[in-house]
Amino acid sequence: MTHSAINQSLADFIQASPTPFHATEQLAQRLVAAGYEHLDERTDWALKEGGRYLVTRNGSSLIAFSLGRPDQLHTGLRLVGAHTDSPCLKVKPQPELEQQGLWQLGVEVYGGALLAPWFDRDLSLAGRLTFRTGDGHLGSRLIDFKRPIATIPSLAIHLNRGANDGVAINAQTDLPPLLAHCHEPKRQLRDLLKQQLLDEHPDCQAEQVLDYELSFYDTQAPATLGLKGDFFSSARLDNLLSCHAGLTALLESDGAQPCVLVCTDHEEIGSSSACGADGPFLEDVLSRLLPDNAERIRALQHSVMVSADNAHAVHPNFADRHDGNHGPKLNAGPVIKINSNQRYATNSETAAFFRHLCDQAEVPVQSFVVRSDMGCGSTIGPITASRLGVRTVDIGVPTFAMHSIRELAGSQDAAYLIKVLTHYFNSAQLI
Template identity: 40%
Template sequence: MTASSSAAMEVGAGLVEYLNAAPTPFHACAESARMLTEAGFRQLAETDAWPTEPGGYFLIRGGSLLAWSTRHSAGPTTPVRMIGAHTDSPNFRIKPQPDVTRAGWQLLGVEPYGGIIAPSWMDRDLGVAGRVAVRDGSGAREALFRVDDPILRISRLAIHLDRSAREGEQLNPQQHLVPHWGLGDATVDFRGYLAGQLGVAAGDVLGWDAMTVDLQPAAFFGRDRELIAGARMDNLATSYAGTLALIRADRDGVSTPTTQVLALFDHEEIGSVSERGAQSALLMTTLERITHSLGGDREDMHRALAGSVIASGDMAHATHPNYADRHEAEHRIAMNGGPVLKINTNLRYATDSVGAAAFSLACEQAGVPVQAFVVRSDLPCGSTVGPVTSALTGVTTVDFGAPTLSMHSVRELVGTEDQRMYADALTAFLSPA
């Protein structure tokens, strides 16, 4: 493998910066919002009337962000090209009453979130970040916080005390995965700690969505910097590429009128059922309001959706060199081999031939190769927001991803050149020739 191109290094550097700025879904939305604002997009409040002039806009609901451009629309029945992704990743979430003492140690009660690979979190320097609800007069306001100091650790039991660890650890989340952050029998007040971080009184901290964070920064990796290692690649690599693609597509001219949409959903890792997940009303409500801002009604929206395509992006399993037998032999996925169509006959992925064709044409337009992934027939298949958004909207949907190793580990691995091809393909998808 030769060294990555300068264009790939530029996009890769942007991804590294994005990952390091986004320890939680809330911070990921803030980082995408920063990029969009700098590109001329305007944030809208859901409680306000939306403007009718064509332009680039976005909204944030918790850990979800929807952005769109109507600059290249030809009216309310213009077909939509939409990129879907998610902002959440497996981690440990801080419990409402987390203060624990045990055997002379001060611990913090946590609960696993999503399909976490628990051993990958052990013996690492951890911080904490998230969102806090703070008293504001007679109501409450939201505040983001992050602690980048190494204050938490989940220590592994020494092998001398459990010789069976060589055969695989049996970890009980309630007993063995409780991080410690101090010594002593006195209970530490996490609420008071958060209050100190925010500069408010402990009684004004009304609630939190707080989570553990791996403190090792994302970085280029390998002899020739042809890889990028970091936390939360699944699925912030797609969130970043999608944000970049929307900015590019909005900026550049198009030969075919489209309404360009980006949907970054929270809670994909736990089923998408929430007020801001892919199974919520958020997407359809936003699409209806976009149609209304273009002078149309529900009939116009459904006419537009009938000609639309959704590209649902999530990371794809690269063929692992040490476990090649766990992959479908005829569908080898190469790192830095280009975007990956994800196909499952039982519709764990939403891809069909029509959606695959739309994405393949986008890759052809962008001048990048495309790969195809299927899981072995004797193994279960994961899923994405694709089937959910396809069912809710009735829109042709294609699932795709970028090759990844160590998916759901605290630290994942992707190809540098893949990130350039990923962004180029999505830009072309939003602006079909």
């Protein structure tokens, strides 16, 4: 695939994935279309030699695996990990607000969001609804309004003369999005959701929406931009770009080696959940692939995990926020992320292995180390390494404006990442 074709595929994937539920659904649909079989954790599995399978948990996390040639599992797994969630504004359980004749919804900040860019955007709403049907059964469906239905207006500078001096944003009082004028009887969100549910799923027979998990998102479509198309701009690049790259590489691999793609939820809030990287999801799946404990440990000690999560590119206006020798650049290839305090799981062996892969795939590669006087973020890499004992390298595509409502990457870097991950999935030898 060309860079432009890859970026269009990425744009389509992100546009269809406003929430982790939608991202997982998109991943599953593309895998099933490629011949992967959808397994259910609640049933017995009858895995076939050379089979290709996927399993989801909570509708927001997914693990896909290709078993490769017969009797290859003991030689080691090629694992790629990413996460489906992004910082956002989530709707509270009882969110209705009526202020100054306007109808708003109370929101809670999810993850370490950069809040200022959320103002004055055309927002929509998407997520999962759980409802009761007319015959008393429970059901769940995904909804997506798609069209702009809300905004968070800024306060005019005339009323806030210090706005450009850096004003703190109060998440409780400053962020409730504006949706409509009030009217009588009072608006109820669940009534609006029920109508949207029936519009999108007319066969669901919903009688009452009982609960929901909903997120606001920016409706602006992804775009390739710049005088020469050098940049790719979108919401949720962290970390749907890595999910898409892992998926594409898995589908383009030759299938000869045992490969695993892990896309889990809740990374932005620590991964501690039933479907997060710090939960048992991956271990549960691996224990069913390799039921014998000793055999599973041997296989994992032959395995490598590539934890793919975006990296900080050196910002031309804020270059002093980087270590002078470690400033990754856009369109210069994936970044190996290193931290001596194990905020990243990379060590010299796994870094060398990834450099070797990039050299073989003819992909440029970079390094990132945070300034010694600044705190360092983390990823699913150290969590997975500590839970499984698997050798891990943390890497990612360099980006600007991480955790903003709109992030920026190089237009060539998604293709670079897919190329090296495909080579990795096809590699007959690991470390």
